[in-house]
Amino acid sequence: MSITVRAPAKINLHLGVGAPREDGFHPLTSVYQAVGVYDDLTLADADGWSVDLTVAGWMDRDHVPLAGDNIVDRAAALLAARHGLAVTGEVHIAKEIPVAGGMAGGSADAAAALVGLDRLWGANTSDDDLLALAAQLGSDVPFALVGGTALGTGRGEIVEPVPDHGTWWWVLVPSTNGMSTPEVYRHYDRLFPDAPAVPPMPEALLAALDAGDPHALAAALHNDLQPAALDLRPDLARLIDAGEAAGALRGVVTGSGPTCVFLCESADAARATAAELRASHDVVLVTTGAVAGAHPVAYG
Numbered sequence: 001m002s003i004t005v006r007a008p009a010k011i012n013l014h015l016g017v018g019a020p021r022e023d024g025f026h027p028l029t030s031v032y033q034a035v036g037v038y039d040d041l042t043l044a045d046a047d048g049w050s051v052d053l054t055v056a057g058w059m060d061r062d063h064v065p066l067a068g069d070n071i072v073d074r075a076a077a078l079l080a081a082r083h084g085l086a087v088t089g090e091v092h093i094a095k096e097i098p099v100a101g102g103m104a105g106g107s108a109d110a111a112a113a114l115v116g117l118d119r120l121w122g123a124n125t126s127d128d129d130l131l132a133l134a135a136q137l138g139s140d141v142p143f144a145l146v147g148g149t150a151l152g153t154g155r156g157e158i159v160e161p162v163p164d165h166g167t168w169w170w171v172l173v174p175s176t177n178g179m180s181t182p183e184v185y186r187h188y189d190r191l192f193p194d195a196p197a198v199p200p201m202p203e204a205l206l207a208a209l210d211a212g213d214p215h216a217l218a219a220a221l222h223n224d225l226q227p228a229a230l231d232l233r234p235d236l237a238r239l240i241d242a243g244e245a246a247g248a249l250r251g252v253v254t255g256s257g258p259t260c261v262f263l264c265e266s267a268d269a270a271r272a273t274a275a276e277l278r279a280s281h282d283v284v285l286v287t288t289g290a291v292a293g294a295h296p297v298a299y300g
């Protein structure tokens with residue numbers, strides 16, 4: 001038997017970051033949206049265990065660790081331990097989500113592996129257990145299971161869907177050089193030593209989502225990590241200016257960067273903005289949100 005599971009990239013519409021907790025993680029108020037850029041994992045029965053990879057033409061596959069160090073290996077070990085099973089299967093990752101791009105591609109793969117291996121092994125894990133395992137794998141992994149548009153609290157792992165009545169058009173500009181999430185958080189701590197214990201709720205942004213109003217959403221987009229990301233990568237500030245000059249309502253860095261996301265008023269506006277940005281940037285994607293979390297798309 002084989003199963004293909006599709007898992008979406010995320011963007012952060014809001015990322016509020018508090019002062020580091022005792023465990024080193026930062027308390028977050030994050031509004032995630034799953035967008036239509038996907039990694040597909042195909043998982044097949046096998047006696048042993050293997051993970052291999054193909055990547056989109058513009059990506060460098062050497063940036064993704066294999067040989068036991070992939071987050072998919074960790075997902076498999078965790079699920080197998082939960083049920084007392086052996087780790088078996090042949091996994092192929094077809095990657096379209098930028099690596100180390102602030103779009104949670106590794107988290108998407110971990111979520112897809114949990115969903116796929118649970119079916120392959122006939123483990124019948126409950127949704128609550130899958131979410132708990134996901135949280136052990138990374139702060140962004142539970143959202144990759146849930147998808148849609150959701151509020152993330154705690155260190156980002158406590159996820160609750162929020163009302164969203166829009167179809168949002170996004171232009172995404174990834175970068176071939178990724179950024180390290182821990183490094184960006186460390187730089188945030190240096191820049192903002194007086195961050196609050198609990199970051200506030202983004203009320204205006206939640207209202208804009210509920211109303212389905214792109215102008216209100218554009219005005220409310222916010223990322224506390226953006227100053228740190230721009231300090232480390234000054235070229236991103238120029239990219240944001242270029243996207244806004246090309247017709248986007250607003251551009252922001254997503255997560256810890258370096259991918260910049262541009263909210264546009266309509267499909268036509270997104271295509272026009274993308275066409276202009278393509279004159280100076282190799283990879284410019286047009287997509288929509290919100291889309292579903294990790295879900296099976298084919299059985300063999």
Ligand SMILES: C[C@@](CO)(OP(=O)(O)O)[C@H](O)COP(=O)(O)OP(=O)(O)OC[C@H]1O[C@@H](n2ccc(N)nc2=O)[C@H](O)[C@@H]1O
Pocket residue numbers: 012015024025026027028030101102103104105107137138139140141154155156181182185254255256257
């Ligand atoms: C910044 C965000 C925003 O959504 O996304 P990315 O830019 O990575 O996509 C996330 O907080 C990334 O979540 P994720 O990549 O799952 O992080 P984890 O694996 O749990 O943690 C990796 C490292 O990031 C830092 N970290 C992560 C989450 C958090 N709330 N506080 C932190 O300080 C810690 O240094 C931790 O060791």
Ligand SMILES: Nc1ncnc2c1ncn2[C@@H]1O[C@H](COP(=O)(O)OP(=O)(O)O)[C@@H](O)[C@H]1O
Pocket residue numbers: 063064065069070071072093098099100101102103104105106107109110178179181255256257
């Ligand atoms: N399946 C995977 N896909 C991508 N990166 C992975 C994977 N497994 C482990 N990694 C490691 O995780 C790091 C963060 O990757 P990723 O999730 O793509 O970025 P981000 O945390 O910025 O959203 C990568 O630099 C890579 O070393």
